[in-house]
Amino acid sequence: MKTDITLKSVYQARQRIAPVIRKTPLVRSTILSEKQGGEVCLKLENLQETGSFKLRGAANALLALTPEQKTQGVLAFSTGNHGRAVAWVARELGVSCTICLSQRVPSYRVEAMKSFGAEVVQEGASQDEAYDTALALEKDRGLTMVKPFDDPLVIAGQGTMGLEILEQQPGIDTLVVPVSGGGLAAGLARVIKAADPAITVIGVSMEVAPAMYHSIRAGKPVEVAEKDSLADALLGGIGLDNAYTYPMVVKYLDRIDLVSETEIEAGMAFAYDHQGILIEGAAAVTLSWLLKHQSPGKTTVGILSGGNVDTQTLLDILKRRQIPTN
């Protein structure tokens, strides 16, 4: 059974999705570079169309559909950003789209998907239950499922960001990347380690419900209970039937570290105060890590994976923080 993707599939993805995605900027952070005593650059996928990197994988999967599959329509389950990306590409291609979400997904995310014309089915208390709803609909309606992470086309799509990073910062020796289901980390690490196996790849998850972290410790995919987190896009299990991202994360990541809710909050405020950018909690874990740990390398790239943040949540965080004096 195949448990990995090829570099060739990432180049194919890049060509396929080029008309749909943006090449996002890689910017040097002066303050983090000073703090780390080396170069720190941030990959701004919060500026990707639909507000997250998920567009890369979704576009690659949808553009590879057969004409028959396009006529039947697509189906996805999601914590929000994958659904948004699938709905957006489906609309571009004129394909009908159904998205299954758990009741935990906040309404601002649901509204975005509906505004792109997707049919939203919101049921169940977790991403795993949304997956069950989707499996039932897949059978009933003959729709094609576009999985959020455990799919070779989706992983290859996310891997295209790795090709961009190598062109933008060929000196990279350390990569810091948020991890949930692991599609982003697996795709990126696959490309980065192919360029140079000595590059360190550090995954970051949130303390309250890190499914990949616990799975690695258990030696197999395990379920974790979902809890409220500022990094809501990192919620959800990795799938007990995980075929790709689990083995790839085990193979290509050097480690996964965890950050607290307080640290995620500090990361979000830091992005606003010092970088002039808005990111969501799932992307802030990268900054939480960079503010807390010494990078093992001299040229570090951190992934800011998305910017779809609830305005009230962000305002509350900015109100609570100490306003910086510089």
Ligand SMILES: *Cc1c(COP(=O)(O)O)cnc(C)c1O
């Ligand atoms: C989905 C998502 C992640 C995690 O990606 P995985 O491929 O599930 O590990 C990180 N950040 C944002 C903004 C996301 O939407």
